[in-house]
Amino acid sequence: MEQRELVIIGGGPAGLAAAVEAYDQGIRDILIIERDSELGGILQQCIHNGFGLHIFGEELTGPEYAWRFIEEVKERGIDYKLNTMVLDISEKREVLAVNEEDGLLEIEAKALVLAMGCRERTRGALNIPGMRPAGIYTAGAAQRFVNMEGYLPGKKVVILGSGDIGLIMARRMTLEGAKVEMVCELLPYSGGLTRNIVQCLEDFDIPLKLEHTVTQIHGKDRLEGITIAQVDAHRKPIKSTECFVECDTLLLSVGLIPENELSREAGINMDHITSGPVVNESMETSIEGVFACGNVVHVHDLVDFVTDESRVAGRCAASYLRGKHSSEQEDPIVTKAGEGIRYVIPHHIRHQLLQKENKLFFRVLDIYSDVKLVVRCDDQILYSKKKRKLAPGEMESIPITDQMIVNMEGYSEVTVEIQQSGLGVRECKK
Amino acid sequence: MYDVAIIGAGVIGTLTARLLSLYDLQVCIIEKDGDVAMGTTKANSAIIHAGYDAKPGSLKAKLNVKGNAMMEQVAKDLAVHFKRIGSFVVAFNDEEMARVKELYQRGLDNGVPEMKIINGNEVREMEPNLSEDIIGALYAPTAGIIGPYELTVAAAEVAVRNGVELKLEHEVESISEEEDGYRIQTNQDSIQTKVVINAAGIFADAIAEMVGDHSFEVHARKGEYMLLDKSQGNTVSRVIFQPPSKVGKGILVTPTVDGNLLVGPTADESQKEDLATTQKGLEKVLRGAKRSVPSFNEREVIRSFAGLRAVGSTGDFVIEEADGLKGFYHAAGIESPGLSAAPAIAEELLRKIGDVIELNKVENLNLLRKPFKRFSELTNEERRELIKKDPRYGKIVCRCEKVTEGEIIECIHRPAGATNLDAVKRRTRAGMGRCQGGFCSPRVVDLLAKELDLPMEEVTKQGSGSYLLVGKTK
Ligand SMILES: Cc1cc2nc3c(=O)[nH]c(=O)nc-3n(C[C@H](O)[C@H](O)[C@H](O)COP(=O)(O)OP(=O)(O)OC[C@H]3O[C@@H](n4cnc5c(N)ncnc54)[C@H](O)[C@@H]3O)c2cc1C
Ligand SMILES: Cc1cc2nc3c(=O)[nH]c(=O)nc-3n(C[C@H](O)[C@H](O)[C@H](O)COP(=O)(O)OP(=O)(O)OC[C@H]3O[C@@H](n4cnc5c(N)ncnc54)[C@H](O)[C@@H]3O)c2cc1C
Numbered sequence: 001m002e003q004r005e006l007v008i009i010g011g012g013p014a015g016l017a018a019a020v021e022a023y024d025q026g027i028r029d030i031l032i033i034e035r036d037s038e039l040g041g042i043l044q045q046c047i048h049n050g051f052g053l054h055i056f057g058e059e060l061t062g063p064e065y066a067w068r069f070i071e072e073v074k075e076r077g078i079d080y081k082l083n084t085m086v087l088d089i090s091e092k093r094e095v096l097a098v099n100e101e102d103g104l105l106e107i108e109a110k111a112l113v114l115a116m117g118c119r120e121r122t123r124g125a126l127n128i129p130g131m132r133p134a135g136i137y138t139a140g141a142a143q144r145f146v147n148m149e150g151y152l153p154g155k156k157v158v159i160l161g162s163g164d165i166g167l168i169m170a171r172r173m174t175l176e177g178a179k180v181e182m183v184c185e186l187l188p189y190s191g192g193l194t195r196n197i198v199q200c201l202e203d204f205d206i207p208l209k210l211e212h213t214v215t216q217i218h219g220k221d222r223l224e225g226i227t228i229a230q231v232d233a234h235r236k237p238i239k240s241t242e243c244f245v246e247c248d249t250l251l252l253s254v255g256l257i258p259e260n261e262l263s264r265e266a267g268i269n270m271d272h273i274t275s276g277p278v279v280n281e282s283m284e285t286s287i288e289g290v291f292a293c294g295n296v297v298h299v300h301d302l303v304d305f306v307t308d309e310s311r312v313a314g315r316c317a318a319s320y321l322r323g324k325h326s327s328e329q330e331d332p333i334v335t336k337a338g339e340g341i342r343y344v345i346p347h348h349i350r351h352q353l354l355q356k357e358n359k360l361f362f363r364v365l366d367i368y369s370d371v372k373l374v375v376r377c378d379d380q381i382l383y384s385k386k387k388r389k390l391a392p393g394e395m396e397s398i399p400i401t402d403q404m405i406v407n408m409e410g411y412s413e414v415t416v417e418i419q420q421s422g423l424g425v426r427e428c429k430k
Numbered sequence: 431m432y433d434v435a436i437i438g439a440g441v442i443g444t445l446t447a448r449l450l451s452l453y454d455l456q457v458c459i460i461e462k463d464g465d466v467a468m469g470t471t472k473a474n475s476a477i478i479h480a481g482y483d484a485k486p487g488s489l490k491a492k493l494n495v496k497g498n499a500m501m502e503q504v505a506k507d508l509a510v511h512f513k514r515i516g517s518f519v520v521a522f523n524d525e526e527m528a529r530v531k532e533l534y535q536r537g538l539d540n541g542v543p544e545m546k547i548i549n550g551n552e553v554r555e556m557e558p559n560l561s562e563d564i565i566g567a568l569y570a571p572t573a574g575i576i577g578p579y580e581l582t583v584a585a586a587e588v589a590v591r592n593g594v595e596l597k598l599e600h601e602v603e604s605i606s607e608e609e610d611g612y613r614i615q616t617n618q619d620s621i622q623t624k625v626v627i628n629a630a631g632i633f634a635d636a637i638a639e640m641v642g643d644h645s646f647e648v649h650a651r652k653g654e655y656m657l658l659d660k661s662q663g664n665t666v667s668r669v670i671f672q673p674p675s676k677v678g679k680g681i682l683v684t685p686t687v688d689g690n691l692l693v694g695p696t697a698d699e700s701q702k703e704d705l706a707t708t709q710k711g712l713e714k715v716l717r718g719a720k721r722s723v724p725s726f727n728e729r730e731v732i733r734s735f736a737g738l739r740a741v742g743s744t745g746d747f748v749i750e751e752a753d754g755l756k757g758f759y760h761a762a763g764i765e766s767p768g769l770s771a772a773p774a775i776a777e778e779l780l781r782k783i784g785d786v787i788e789l790n791k792v793e794n795l796n797l798l799r800k801p802f803k804r805f806s807e808l809t810n811e812e813r814r815e816l817i818k819k820d821p822r823y824g825k826i827v828c829r830c831e832k833v834t835e836g837e838i839i840e841c842i843h844r845p846a847g848a849t850n851l852d853a854v855k856r857r858t859r860a861g862m863g864r865c866q867g868g869f870c871s872p873r874v875v876d877l878l879a880k881e882l883d884l885p886m887e888e889v890t891k892q893g894s895g896s897y898l899l900v901g902k903t904k
Contacts, residue, residue: 035826085826096810100821103814122866127656127734129707134851134891134898138868145872151886151899176903220703221895248900261830261864264661 005029007109012041014294014310015115016069021314032080040066054304114292118256130217139165139253154249159183162190166253171200184212191393274298280348282316338417359397372419377411432456435623439466443629444585445776451592454790462601464893465853467582469631473737479767480570482537489747491540493771500773508584509801511687517573517669529673579856590845605640625757632740634762650738653695654711659730662691681718693719739765806832828870830863852892
């Protein structure tokens with residue numbers, strides 16, 4: 001069995017950033033395994049602008065953003081294998097992978113970084129009733145047909161789900177000559193970034209139908225139309241509002257799920273809300289020496305945050321390999337999703353191991369305006385900031401400052417929560 | 431001039447063709463859809479029933495028990511997945527328990543071996559996830575599960591390899607009697623044949639009417655299903671039925687041969703083309719399934735679908751020569767347990783045909799299929815060897831089910847090979863997993879176009895009309 005210091009599974013932005021960072025921390029024996037034919041991950045098919053504002057201070061396309069990291073990997077001479085799929089990982093960090101050239105690869109790694117990204121939710125997950133004709137695609141599959149293969153999947157399109165991929169595909173399909181009839185969204189608000197709603201829908205006069213869903217699929221061979229309906233407060237379709245919309249294509253953009261078959265099979269502890277592994281401040285999972293970062297942990301909307309998080313994973317994998325990272329630490333502080341918060345990453349913080357880039361990443365449960373975002377240990381407030389608007393579609397992050405680290409000492413739990421203004425606000429005791 | 435023309439490439443038509451392929455005969459299968467197994471055969475419960483359901487003395491009873499006993503060998507010869515996992519019919523109250531006991535008695539009359547009545551605790555000991563409210567069950571260890579389209583594809587493959595002609599996308603429009611047989615007019619051609627086998631599923635009555643036979647009718651009764659991810663596949667390890675009512679066998683919960691969990695079906699009168707699932711139906715399925723097995727996770731549903739039962743007006747299978755029509759055989763009204771009975775039905779048909787034409791075996795032909803090796807099921811040693819021989823078996827195309835490019839290309843070029851996306855899916859499982867083809871379908875379309883030398887736009891999902899792409903981008 002081949003031996004490696006560090007194996008990184010997935011050559012998307014997460015895997016690349018982790019590799020570069022681990023290298024810069026002195027690790028030389030690194031292997032990135034990527035199942036696609038090029039590095040860059042999902043970014044390679046995102047040919048629109050909007051990547052890198054935070055990290056590079058400029059707007060790049062997906063491939064451009066990826067390219068910067070690919071260059072860094074190449075400059076450092078970090079090994080990678082393309083067209084190679086990891087089939088299995090064990091709790092002993094043995095990796096089984098396959099490709100055409102080497103056949104089966106069995107590698108024992110001293111440390112592993114999981115950076116497998118995510119996949120799209122499908123019609124089955126929604127259970128939309130009706131027929132099963134051609135013409136129903138996940139937005140990602142359609143994006144691949146259009147951007148990478150150069151084929152148009154249909155002419156008269158309805159998009160279900162207003163996440164970023166759905167919005168971006170609305171624009172793409174329109175530019176390619178299709179008519180996008182509407183984007184339907186179950187919730188009372190879009191799951192996508194505001195700038196995408198403006199640039200992808202409003203600029204093209206594509207209606208966004210909030211609180212609407214698809215209740216029936218029509219057509220035997222090819223899609224002929226769909227029935228849509230408004231939903232009530234419980235998100236159940238209201239029968240009397242049903243109407244037929246003629247279309248030959250339905251694109252589903254109904255969410256992403258971290259790609260965690262490998263993690264699950266290896267026995268890593270999972271978070272049922274994020275569908276990703278439970279991680280600590282070092283992005284280490286419940287198996288020692290196995291780290292995770294990027295969309296495999298929780299779905300990000302901005303690649304810049306992926307990069308931040310992955311640098312932490314890469315650095316900590318390096319210090320683990322150098323033996324500096326002992327797992328015998330005091331009990332970790334548990335992060336808690338309080339009022340209005342869906343989840344918080346990382347799940348555990350070993351307070352003396354916090355890194356300078358460490359952030360609390362989280363999503364809110366609903367749309368909020370004019371509220372206060374608060375981080376507290378018991379009733380000691382570590383952080384508090386007024387927010388004009390918070391939406392589930394936009395991941396939030398709060399940097400963990402040195403002062404916060406000091407203030408956390410001695411506590412076993414740190415809570416992130418939303419406080420409606422006017423409620424009793426407690427001052428931070430210094 | 432054909433000796434035998436089989437109308438319908440379902441499990442009945444293809445298994446019959448396979449048997450006929452051993453003899454010195456010109457045989458064709460005429461199928462309106464773009465692949466075999468596109469009718470009822472692709473959407474059913476996939477259970478090889480033990481044989482306690484049907485009325486003693488009926489063809490259904492006789493052929494079910496016989497088919498069940500044959501299935502092991504047939505599955506082995508065709509190298510398809512078949513598991514004799516056993517079944518429960520569970521009872522929640524005394525009234526249901528009385529019905530369960532009736533079934534037991536029926537099973538004895540039909541000659542079903544090894545059945546047992548067990549109590550609620552024994553039920554839960556064997557199946558810990560079953561409801562606390564179950565008071566007892568009929569346990570039939572001989573029941574099994576199979577891959578129905580896998581079986582049908584395999585049978586077609588052997589038939590075609592042995593010289594049977596498979597005419598896909600040929601819809602029979604009319605049939606006329608001629609001096610020494612029949613003339614069949616399809617949407618593409620016109621053929622002559624001495625013998626006709628009507629295995630047209632829910633349309634068997636329409637085919638009969640084409641030759642003026644109105645002796646039976648077939649109407650459609652819809653069954654809706656939900657399929658769950660493999661993460662739920664171990665919820666039960668046997669087929670869990672509820673006691674049958676007048677219209678069907680109730681909602682069942684069963685593992686599939688591929689390791690998923692299947693729940694369903696409903697039973698609602700329906701139009702013959704209507705394969706739509708409904709909100710109401712799917713809710714009924716969930717509710718029914720939860721009654722037996724409260725604990726599976728419905729968030730793991732990856733697909734729903736519906737099948738149509740071919741309910742015959744006679745109440746039994748119609749397997750006979752049509753009255754006054756020499757050499758015109760029906761295999762009609764083949765509703766459940768049609769899949770279980772299929773190998774026995776095929777033998778029955780072969781025996782009958784022997785009355786009108788001579789059956790002379792051709793040397794060097796057999797009924798065995800070369801196994802189709804799934805990469806995901808091989809040992810690492812076998813994988814290594816396969817990739818050494820052909821590196822395309824080292825390239826994963828469907829990541830959920832771990833299907834390689836080698837398998838996809840192989841399934842396109844085998845006899846009765848795949849010509850569209852769904853046909854690849856049924857043969858290899860590419861696209862059957864959690865992401866339902868979101869990742870691999872563009873790649874499979876690519877491979878189909880290349881291997882079949884078609885423009886990308888002409889690759890379909892499931893045959894003509896079901897186009898996937900409308901043209902090049904600007
Ligand atoms: C359509 C779309 C539009 C977006 N738009 C923007 C935007 O405008 N601005 C922005 O900042 N961000 C955007 N994002 C978000 C950003 O691109 C992602 O968050 C980021 O790419 C995630 O990086 P990752 O490395 O975690 O995952 P991925 O990029 O998905 O990379 C994971 C990699 O792992 C590989 N892999 C997975 N499993 C295995 C295995 N078993 N063996 C080998 N390799 C494996 C995959 O092939 C893939 O290359 C968008 C995302 C999408 C999907
Ligand atoms: C909900 C449900 C659950 C079931 N569960 C089970 C079970 O668990 N166990 C079991 O044993 N059985 C079960 N069955 C029954 C079983 O599926 C059927 O008995 C079996 O599949 C019938 O096969 P077939 O070949 O007769 O019909 P089909 O598979 O319907 O084949 C008929 C073929 O004829 C073709 N055809 C029709 N008209 C024409 C034409 N004019 N020209 C050319 N071709 C034509 C059709 O396209 C079709 O491919 C179930 C059925 C249903 C609906």
